[in-house]
Amino acid sequence: MKRNKERLDELESRLFSAYRSGEYGAANPDRRESVMREIRRMGAVEAPNGAQLRIERFAWRFSAAACLVALLLLAYVFSNGFVDYQELAMRFLENPIEFMI
């Protein structure tokens, strides 16, 4: 008698290949008419807003440049460190009045 695992592997591969070799559905012309009736009843679909599309396209045009600037800023911050800002904040907290003057 075959071991269960081998039987299982065979059964699984047989089921999968049966699934792949099956013939599935054909378009039904009656259904097409039904879809057309439904979408005619729904009316014309709203076209995307032209101004919004233009703004989106315009913004996307600069996306690469924006990413590059963000990376450069990140590199600048990492190379110079956060220390200056941290010290600035500490001085301010220690003596706000003197700091403001």
Next chain:
Amino acid sequence: MPRAVIIREMRGNASNESDGEVVDRILGGEVDAFEYLMDRYGEHVARIAGRRVPWGDAEEVAQDIFVRAYMSLSGYAGKGDFKWWLSKIAERACHDYWRERYKRREQPVSALSEDQAKRLARAASEQAAGAHADGTAGREARELLAWALGKLSSEDRAVLELVSIEERPVAEVAELLGWSVVNVKVRAYRSRKKLRAILERLIAKEGEIHEAK
């Protein structure tokens, strides 16, 4: 001029047009131009629906796919391959079909009983290795697989069909279903394991019955 003639003329014009151009016409108010897209992709959608859902419901799901596509046309806006865009809508519609059906649980997902499934499992596993899965044997194997898939959740079912059975790339499946690649990988692994556990139980039970006889 009769509407049929107008549609025929329109189809004639559309045969030279790209999908994007036809979509633009529909968005411009020519609703009937959608029929051309249905002509072009009707078979493709019918095949997806036929594979994913029981044949009795496949036509209705295919119809739903086209209605969904029509309602989402403004989202297409000429971006990329229309067939691929439509496939995504189709896969998600089939997934929604199963989700709804599991939620309702009014009717059994498969017409097969447990005993019939055992019998089919025995028949399928006893076929000569390398035998072609066509004719009655193929149909029975598909019935058995549908029965086993019916025991899985709609998500597991969707990912198993696409990744393990149809052997599509994970990245493609992730895009089709709108999931992350990691999610698809994890689910594909788990769902396959679950399917094997279901089949294993079936074989074990069937073996016990056979030995008792």
